[in-house]
Amino acid sequence: MPKAIPTPELISRLLAGDRLALSRAISLVEDRTAEGRELLSGLFAHTGQAHLIGITGAPGTGKSTLVTGLVQSYRAAGQRVAVLAVDPTSPFTGGALLGDRVRMSRLSGDPGVFIRSMATRGNLGGLAAATADVAHLLDAAGYERILIETVGVGQAEVEIAATAHTTVVVEAPGLGDEVQAIKAGVLEIADIFVVNKADRPGVERTVGALELMLHMAEGAPRQLLHHGQLLDVAAPAQSQAAGWQVRVFRTVAASGAGIPEVVAEIERHAAWLDASGERGSREALRLTHAVEQIVQAELLRRLRAALPAHRLSALMAEVAARSLDPYTAAQQILSGLA
Numbered sequence: 001m002p003k004a005i006p007t008p009e010l011i012s013r014l015l016a017g018d019r020l021a022l023s024r025a026i027s028l029v030e031d032r033t034a035e036g037r038e039l040l041s042g043l044f045a046h047t048g049q050a051h052l053i054g055i056t057g058a059p060g061t062g063k064s065t066l067v068t069g070l071v072q073s074y075r076a077a078g079q080r081v082a083v084l085a086v087d088p089t090s091p092f093t094g095g096a097l098l099g100d101r102v103r104m105s106r107l108s109g110d111p112g113v114f115i116r117s118m119a120t121r122g123n124l125g126g127l128a129a130a131t132a133d134v135a136h137l138l139d140a141a142g143y144e145r146i147l148i149e150t151v152g153v154g155q156a157e158v159e160i161a162a163t164a165h166t167t168v169v170v171e172a173p174g175l176g177d178e179v180q181a182i183k184a185g186v187l188e189i190a191d192i193f194v195v196n197k198a199d200r201p202g203v204e205r206t207v208g209a210l211e212l213m214l215h216m217a218e219g220a221p222r223q224l225l226h227h228g229q230l231l232d233v234a235a236p237a238q239s240q241a242a243g244w245q246v247r248v249f250r251t252v253a254a255s256g257a258g259i260p261e262v263v264a265e266i267e268r269h270a271a272w273l274d275a276s277g278e279r280g281s282r283e284a285l286r287l288t289h290a291v292e293q294i295v296q297a298e299l300l301r302r303l304r305a306a307l308p309a310h311r312l313s314a315l316m317a318e319v320a321a322r323s324l325d326p327y328t329a330a331q332q333i334l335s336g337l338a
């Protein structure tokens with residue numbers, strides 16, 4: 001482990017654009033250290049500038065290739081871009097064919113690009129919180145566009161993508177299932193659909209199926225994932241969510257075809273979020289979720305500290321034997337927390 005840098009110094013170096021300081025800060029935050037929490041507290045006032053773009057979809061649809069193309073587009077427009085890969089099979093983490101890795105290492109030589117993969121150890125709920133925190137660091141470090149790639153295979157991954165301002169759902173023809181979105185439940189979270197591998201047969205069928213689904217869902221407001229279980233905040237005005245028309249785009253990410261149109265749509269969505277007031281609603285929801293996660297983690301930590309494992313299992317044995325009811329058991333656990 002490198003020599004510890006005092007938190008105030010790390011903060012000023014990160015704000016000045018020092019990549020090493022940023023990497024160090026990300027590790028501290030990923031490891032859930034007390035220093036990482038101090039960093040986040042100190043940097044929070046410097047966040048809120050970046051636009052977060054979630055890229056989700058089944059494995060092999062071409063998300064990483066698409067991300068590479070999006071990064072190149074944003075760089076050509078002079079913007080600073082960060083990539084967070086929450087995908088153990090991502091080429092960013094080494095799971096790719098050589099050609100992909102060569103293309104991406106070219107990107108990582110650019111000082112205006114920062115690429116990082118999230119460690120996927122631990123549970124997915126924790127990963128979602130860590131991803132949001134790391135995005136805050138990248139935001140504070142001045143990256144204007146943050147692309148978050150997740151594999152849309154489970155609810156947790158989908159939720160990570162949905163915490164972004166703009167969520168892009170990637171499909172590809174010929175993956176066995178006509179439209180993966182139905183299965184993963186991602187229709188509700190998509191702001192933009194991309195059918196990649198448009199050079200492959202069956203692309204029109206996939207586009208057609210998506211457009212039909214969107215047509216049938218027309219008028220129904222986008223489902224904002226609401227995690228407000230602990231903190232009872234007013235639900236964002238759903239009427240504001242209406243007014244954005246989800247459209248389907250075709251790309252050949254491997255050649256770059258269709259990428260400029262996707263970038264233009266992401267930017268159009270960003271402008272719509274501002275104009276409609278929807279950005280404020282999504283931010284409020286995101287931050288509520290963040291506070292909840294912190295409270296939950298702290299409660300769990302206190303619980304474990306207050307109640308040794310053997311006492312907990314003794315209590316549970318009583319419940320299993322029906323000599324103690326679950327409500328009284330819960331009260332006994334909670335009374336040790338205060």
Ligand SMILES: Nc1nc2c(ncn2[C@@H]2O[C@H](COP(=O)(O)OP(=O)(O)O)[C@@H](O)[C@H]2O)c(=O)[nH]1
Pocket residue numbers: 057058059060061062063064065066090091096097100196197198199200251252253254255
């Ligand atoms: N034919 C074709 N292949 C593509 C296209 N985009 C990506 N691929 C290939 O599809 C494979 C999976 O791509 P990748 O970006 O790793 O997908 P991910 O798992 O969704 O991130 C790789 O071999 C890519 O080179 C495309 O538009 N057309």
Ligand SMILES: [Mg+2]
Pocket residue numbers: 063064065087089090091149
């Ligand atoms: Mg990938």
